[in-house]
Amino acid sequence: MSTPTEQLGPALDVDARLTEIERSLDLLLNLTPVNAAEAWTDFERSDFGAAPTLRLRPLEFDLDLVRRDLYNLPIEDVSDPALHTLLRAKRDEIARMATALEDRDTSRFVYGSLQLYGGVAPTLARAAEELLRTIPPLAPSTQSVTAGAFAEAAQAEFERYRAVHPEFPTAMDVRDDVGELMVSFGRLLIPESAAFRSDRVEPLLHHEIGTHVVTYQNGARQPFKLLTIGLPGYDETQEGLAVLAEYLTGGLDPRRLRVLAGRVVAVEKMLDGADFLDIFESLRADHQIPTRTAWSIAIRVVVGGGNVKDAIYLRGISRILEMLAEGGSLEPLFVGKLALDHIPLVQELLERGVLHPPWVRPRWLEVPGAEERLDKLRAGATVMDLYEGEEAA
Numbered sequence: 001m002s003t004p005t006e007q008l009g010p011a012l013d014v015d016a017r018l019t020e021i022e023r024s025l026d027l028l029l030n031l032t033p034v035n036a037a038e039a040w041t042d043f044e045r046s047d048f049g050a051a052p053t054l055r056l057r058p059l060e061f062d063l064d065l066v067r068r069d070l071y072n073l074p075i076e077d078v079s080d081p082a083l084h085t086l087l088r089a090k091r092d093e094i095a096r097m098a099t100a101l102e103d104r105d106t107s108r109f110v111y112g113s114l115q116l117y118g119g120v121a122p123t124l125a126r127a128a129e130e131l132l133r134t135i136p137p138l139a140p141s142t143q144s145v146t147a148g149a150f151a152e153a154a155q156a157e158f159e160r161y162r163a164v165h166p167e168f169p170t171a172m173d174v175r176d177d178v179g180e181l182m183v184s185f186g187r188l189l190i191p192e193s194a195a196f197r198s199d200r201v202e203p204l205l206h207h208e209i210g211t212h213v214v215t216y217q218n219g220a221r222q223p224f225k226l227l228t229i230g231l232p233g234y235d236e237t238q239e240g241l242a243v244l245a246e247y248l249t250g251g252l253d254p255r256r257l258r259v260l261a262g263r264v265v266a267v268e269k270m271l272d273g274a275d276f277l278d279i280f281e282s283l284r285a286d287h288q289i290p291t292r293t294a295w296s297i298a299i300r301v302v303v304g305g306g307n308v309k310d311a312i313y314l315r316g317i318s319r320i321l322e323m324l325a326e327g328g329s330l331e332p333l334f335v336g337k338l339a340l341d342h343i344p345l346v347q348e349l350l351e352r353g354v355l356h357p358p359w360v361r362p363r364w365l366e367v368p369g370a371e372e373r374l375d376k377l378r379a380g381a382t383v384m385d386l387y388e389g390e391e392a393a
Helices: 006-025 036-045 063-072 081-102 109-117 122-134 147-164 198-220 235-248 254-271 276-287 291-305 309-325 340-351 370-378
Strands: 144-146 172-175 182-184 187-191 195-197
Touching: 006 063, 006 081, 036 291, 063 081, 081 109, 081 340, 109 235, 109 291, 109 309, 122 254, 122 309, 144 147, 144 198, 147 172, 147 187, 147 195, 147 198, 182 198, 187 198, 195 198, 198 235, 235 309, 235 370, 254 276, 254 291, 254 309, 276 291, 291 309, 309 340, 309 370
Parallel strands: 172 187
Antiparallel strands: 144 195, 182 187
């Protein structure tokens, strides 16, 4: 008698190939400037008057071959209707990624970014503006740690997971060709030149390792490997979940909330035609966002020709709050990288024995005070309720 996964042979074959193709594209790294530290130095030297030149790494694949591979996949052989629809949607998403990468540094790029991540709805823009109006600007924090010290803290966090699950990999690099902290295919990448606010270290570890790495490792133990790189449109839910991790562990402080709101405002301004200097000055003058933070937000929004991705953080946590208030469970979101819309399918596949329960549960669920905060959100909350006053949340 065949097992559930054996019955899904064609779907698993397509899944494995789609995963391989997306890994070759490496969208995140290929939209990360390689000269962020030097660009900041030049910008500072110009007294913030000359827009920076951002360099992106050369693409190491042939986009025509990628498209050929994508559309040669025999998705028509997948008989399960839900999986057929899912795999087609993922194929089309990867094709949009390829086109977006081809369009880097042209006026076409922003349209590809919109197709991948969506725009800024009026309700989201209003929420961002309200956060920036309500939360008073605070002076930049002066206490910081180096990339090396952050790497040591990250190593300790990996060891906490390994104490429970000895096979949990420690995947981490300190690099000079990334300007922002990120997780790429389950690997934590720490920018060599970065300084991290001391009070942000723990929430960042829960965000990056406790959410992005944990869901990657859980996805890696599923028969469907797309759960490592993400089902179609997963980014919004994944980043919302990571912001939730910061909140539940007491790390979503007022400065961080202002950054998330500032990102939405910056994306909206970019879509309205503002250039880097306009966005940078508006963040500083209109919203009292500190200079280095305004730089970071503006860079992320203009890279490649206009990237709307940063609006998904506030949108993602907003939708997770709605889901919690409606009685939804977080548990399916730990199976791998998926969107809220995929929860019914994931639950069905769990019940059929095709997927396995999560291997690792995020440590941020067990932090003192997390359950009480989660109960508060389940009773009904908006992003404004995440602001708990001028002290750190």
